[in-house]
Amino acid sequence: MDAFTKLTGIAAPLPMANVDTDKIIPARFLKTIARTGLGKSLFANLRYKEDGSENPDFVLNQEPYRHAEILIAHENFGCGSSREHAPWALLDFGIRCVIAPDFADIFHNNSFKNGILPVRLPRAVCDQLMEDAKLGANARLTVDLERQVVVRPNGEEIPFEIDPLRRYLLLNGLDDIGQTLQQVTAIDGFEAKQRAAQPWLYR
């Protein structure tokens, strides 16, 4: 997983609430056994017409948003399925940060595990950032995880909250399986105790 420290880039405005995971990546694209290559299918139902050609009205088909690294949306982003293909598709497209008033829990978890930073900011702030984003290539946003601020094109800094452990893992690009395996003695101990109390759970 790539570390996330500070990102300055183009932000795409997606003024929709309840952007569900079937919108982010429809189920027919989940038949992959790889983590990469899903970027072309990101938002497929909104991004392409029935004949497969691009829908020019969709923001990611417009310049400069084809090169967006940040996405700004409305409430409850990522609701629905647990598919990690949703963050994989965002990442493969080039998006490393999603800013929204709130996120569905599983998507929120999955993002961190793939080096994508989900930033929660109040709706009014998201709307303001969306106005900034509409100014295009000259209006880049900076997301600074070290300092926990989003910097608007006019230099104004907006602080955001983040779980300290998640921030640490993301800043250092750490895989949490390695971390957990350092606790293997504690896991062994738990299993020994549970096996004694509830032997039927072990075969």
Place this chain on the structure above:
Amino acid sequence: MSATKPRTLFDKIWDAHVVETLPDGTALLYIDRHLVHEVTSPQAFEGLRMAKRQVRRLDGTMAVVDHNIATDASRFTGIADPESRVQVETLEKNVAEFNVPYIPLADARQGIVHVIGPEQGLSLPGMTIVCGDSHTSTHGAMGALAFGIGTSEVEHVLATQTLLQKRAKNMRVTVEGTLPVGCTAKDIILAIIGKIGTAGGNGHVIEYAGSTIRALDMAGRFSICNMSIEAGARAGMIAPDETTFEYVKGRPFAPQGEYFDRAVEWWKTLPSDEGAVFDKEVFLDAAEIVPMVSWGTSPEDVLPITAAVPDPEAAADEARRTQLRRMVEYMGLTPGQKLSDLKVDVVFIGSCTNSRIEDIRAAAAIARGRKVAEGVRAMVVPGSGLVKHQAEQEGLDAIFKEAGFEWREAGCSMCLGMNPDKLKPGQRCASTSNRNFEGRQGPGGRTHLCSPAMAAAAAITGHLTDVREIG
């Protein structure tokens, strides 16, 4: 935590599974049961292989194929779609390489992961249960803590049998009273989601309580917990009681004999204590529930079947108006149109929400001696090979076939548009599944969520129908 403080069902199961608490409060949570399927596991096994890691608890893991497979006879001669075939073959290769127990397609027990977990006794009260699928919340109906995880977490559980988790908040939804005639567990959960919204349960685990819930059979409880995720809650739970114990008894992977009695003793200590505090409480009067149907493209957009399509222009703010206009357009509706006037092209009875024997019986009771309306394609897809067998023993397949329904093999089928069972663009479907998102059942497909009896009624009349008028 002091032993005297009243605790919720969720608190008790959580506390019993904390291996360690990190300084910031994150818990290393032990996972008793891990269910694996072909769609969300290939990259997890790949991760294990790359890091030279093993599966920690083979006896805590079970794999099955369900999402990708065809539900007609073609499945017995191999999977036609090359991508689906690779995904299923990859799972078979992975379970062989890592020695993971597996229920293959040809096995009589094969079915939807959330149907076979409880059916096999793999899911038990008091357990922590995970699967790389958001509808894992289903298993909470056993009185377990069950939730969906992403592929990175699948890999984490395979390697460590634990997960790093933040404790969720407690929410209780209490439903009291007798359910009116024609209403089912599905109508209860649709009414709940309509009331609290798709983000209403975010950050919470929902416990469903009250006399209406206690009176439900296990199938009804599964339907309710199944759709917790549609209300934003990762897990839904129902306190285990005699109905639960009776259901568990004798199942292949359940404790037997003396172990069963000991297990029941523990399970009886699990229900929320008197005075336990919930961070959020919601109350519903069962008497006010009517047969429900979704009209829009989010599970919160549900209405009684007696209602009409809402007018987007009547919504309070512009953001909502925009959203509703889009829904009305996508769904091909006219504001003010009666929901019961909407003609359906397809009827789908199945999915991890509603494919158990009780669901199939409810649909068969409506189909018996009637005919599917001209031009409607109606399909019944049992949740497992064992449900299918049971239904056939009861002669339900004959009722459906006689009425013109397709009687199919077990699988996820038309719930999610990643196997051959899909809607065509513009087709309208009365579906017993759980999500009505745009394109969920196939690109351009239009989904109306409802109960099995309501779906069967729509198949007979050819339009969305108040099941109470069919009788």
